[in-house]
Amino acid sequence: MKIVVCVKQVPDTAAKIAVDNGKIAWGDAPLVINPWDEYGVEAALQMKESQGATVTAITIGGESAVDALKHALAMGCDDAILINDPALATMDTQVVAQILSSAVRKLDAVDLVFFGREGVDGNSGLVASQTARLLGFASLTLASVVKFEAGTLRVERATEEGRQIVTSKLPAVMSIVKDYGEPRYPSFMGIRKASKAVIPIWTLADLGMAAPNPVVSTIEILNPPSREVNCEIISGTPGEIADKLVEKILAEKVL
Amino acid sequence: MNIWVFIDHFKGTALPTSWEAVGTAKSLGATVTGLVLGSGVEALAKQAFEYGADSVFLSDDVALTDFRAEVFSATIAAAGADRPDAIILPTNSRGRELAAMLAIDLKSGVLVDVTGLELAGDRLIVTRPIYSGKIMQKEMCSAKPQIVTLRGRAFPKPAQTDGKTGEIRNIPAKLEALTTVEGYATSDGGVSLADAGVIVSGGRGVSNNPSLQPPAGLDEKAAEIWRAQQGFKLVGDLSSVLGAAMGASRAAVDAGYIPYSHQVGQTGKVVSPDLYIACGISGAIQHLAGMRSSKVIVAINKDADAPIFKVARYGVVGDLFTVLPAITEAFKQKLGK
Numbered sequence: 019m020k021i022v023v024c025v026k027q028v029p030d031t032a033a034k035i036a037v038d039n040g041k042i043a044w045g046d047a048p049l050v051i052n053p054w055d056e057y058g059v060e061a062a063l064q065m066k067e068s069q070g071a072t073v074t075a076i077t078i079g080g081e082s083a084v085d086a087l088k089h090a091l092a093m094g095c096d097d098a099i100l101i102n103d104p105a106l107a108t109m110d111t112q113v114v115a116q117i118l119s120s121a122v123r124k125l126d127a128v129d130l131v132f133f134g135r136e137g138v139d140g141n142s143g144l145v146a147s148q149t150a151r152l153l154g155f156a157s158l159t160l161a162s163v164v165k166f167e168a169g170t171l172r173v174e175r176a177t178e179e180g181r182q183i184v185t186s187k188l189p190a191v192m193s194i195v196k197d198y199g200e201p202r203y204p205s206f207m208g209i210r211k212a213s214k215a216v217i218p219i220w221t222l223a224d225l226g227m228a229a230p231n232p233v234v235s236t237i238e239i240l241n242p243p244s245r246e247v248n249c250e251i252i253s254g255t256p257g258e259i260a261d262k263l264v265e266k267i268l269a270e271k272v273l
Numbered sequence: 274m275n276i277w278v279f280i281d282h283f284k285g286t287a288l289p290t291s292w293e294a295v296g297t298a299k300s301l302g303a304t305v306t307g308l309v310l311g312s313g314v315e316a317l318a319k320q321a322f323e324y325g326a327d328s329v330f331l332s333d334d335v336a337l338t339d340f341r342a343e344v345f346s347a348t349i350a351a352a353g354a355d356r357p358d359a360i361i362l363p364t365n366s367r368g369r370e371l372a373a374m375l376a377i378d379l380k381s382g383v384l385v386d387v388t389g390l391e392l393a394g395d396r397l398i399v400t401r402p403i404y405s406g407k408i409m410q411k412e413m414c415s416a417k418p419q420i421v422t423l424r425g426r427a428f429p430k431p432a433q434t435d436g437k438t439g440e441i442r443n444i445p446a447k448l449e450a451l452t453t454v455e456g457y458a459t460s461d462g463g464v465s466l467a468d469a470g471v472i473v474s475g476g477r478g479v480s481n482n483p484s485l486q487p488p489a490g491l492d493e494k495a496a497e498i499w500r501a502q503q504g505f506k507l508v509g510d511l512s513s514v515l516g517a518a519m520g521a522s523r524a525a526v527d528a529g530y531i532p533y534s535h536q537v538g539q540t541g542k543v544v545s546p547d548l549y550i551a552c553g554i555s556g557a558i559q560h561l562a563g564m565r566s567s568k569v570i571v572a573i574n575k576d577a578d579a580p581i582f583k584v585a586r587y588g589v590v591g592d593l594f595t596v597l598p599a600i601t602e603a604f605k606q607k608l609g610k
Contacts, residue, residue: 147373233382260599272547
């Protein structure tokens with residue numbers, strides 16, 4: 019089996035994110051592999067362990083994004099590719115999907131492409147389905163359980179209404195949610211291997227692509243409206259607290 | 274301006290956000306076409322008119338019984354030679370995936386999880402939260418149709434006008450399926466977090482009731498989970514009196530107290546109910562990112578310095594195991610339950 023896992027580098031979720039001079043700033047917080055993508059890597063590695071496969075991690079980004087790939091390699095991916103091109107300074111999800119689908123085609127005969135459910139930065143959650151659509155692959159998003167038996171993929175999807183069971187043939191694109199199970203930590207041997215890995219860089223020319231044209235553009239970024247909240251502390255015996263609080267909540271007319 | 278609105282439903286019951294989307298499209302002065310796909314769903318077309326749709330594209334086919342994004346996208350993409358200026362869908366698992374595929378099939382782009390919308394000529398300028406609401410971003414789409422998913426409860430639900438009707442056009446289903454829906458392994462009976470007007474959430478603190486004696490024979494971890502389950506019972510009691518959805522912090526989910534589907538926060542669900550009651554939740558930045566846009570926040574925590582009090586309108590510094598049952602009882606009496 020030939021497996022691709024797509025990852026992204028993002029600011030750590032504990033970072034204090036704010037708008038600074040019209041740009042998004044995250045202070046000195048580290049850039050890390052998107053936490054959701056670690057579940058994608060884990061699912062790819064478990065598929066490799068059960069079926070036998072090579073797993074290639076791909077990211078699009080600047081040179082620093084190599085660190086996200088090294089994390090994936092240290093977890094156990096076999097190789098990694100960085101897609102880096104100055105023409106990719108601004109992208110939308112459609113452009114990202116075009117690039118990733120071109121990379122999957124170039125790798126040739128890929129059976130499965132794994133993603134995390136969304137980036138913790140843009141919160142779009144669109145790229146897995148869009149990549150599937152461009153490739154003509156089955157799209158199995160939000161998977162919490164993944165099984166492959168007798169040529170059929172069987173997943174449980176975490177939807178709003180419960181765990182939906184969906185099947186498809188290969189090739190397929192999947193996005194993996196947290197219910198899948200904790201991603202493994204990089205092993206000591208894995209970290210050593212990743213630190214020595216030579217990661218090839220593909221440009222748009224390598225993918226045979228012209229610079230894609232994003233249709234979604236950002237006009238402005240803003241800090242969210244500040245919430246001036248003065249917390250009113252309610253005290254007394256439990257019974258007194260309950261009576262006062264219930265009265266206040268009913269007066270807010272939110273029920 | 275012509276806008277198509279995807280009338281999302283689960284087994285024939287429309288999502289409230291579908292009607293919010295119809296109302297939003299009408300408020301832009303658009304001619305609105307409802308997209309009703311499914312099996313035995315003609316009643317939804319009737320409802321779409323009553324909520325404001327001018328016409329409906331109906332694809333009623335047993336093959337559309339289960340939502341499958343690739344089938345629905347192909348059907349909608351083939352629905353009319355006259356493409357609309359915009360297509361609006363709800364932001365949920367179906368709406369997001371369908372929007373994603375429509376953008377590929379119709380060579381356009383998606384403005385996802387929108388909480389604010391204005392019109393500049395025939396362009397939609399949308400506002401949407403990114404970084405789980407730590408930042409707001411204004412965006413537009415230069416191609417057409419502009420595909421937009423609306424966050425639930427961010428826009429008002431329009432009034433329903435009984436008996437209003439319109440023209441229904443039947444659209445053939447495009448059966449280019451790549452997936453098969455086999456059914457449901459489990460089905461969550463409770464109120465969905467995204468649609469909930471009231472959420473009661475529990476955190477790590479719910480496992481700290483010192484007066485509880487776990488059954489004999491449990492090891493330390495099992496005893497902790499048993500304690501937590503007793504604590505979440507109190508959260509659940511208040512939830513059911515208020516008709517609320519039950520939420521949880523990441524710490525509670527990671528500790529195994531409650532399934533992930535209840536997690537509120539940056540790596541869970543982002544919610545904005547009218548009332549959010551946080552019990553035993555200290556308020557990590559990732560949790561606050563997921564609930565701080567709630568209208569009224571109530572925090573119950575034994576630590577007066579917990580960050581949750583910085584976003585709360587009302588706070589109780591105290592023991593949730595005595596306060597929570599008292600609040601549940603008081604609501605029962607006041608609400609006549």
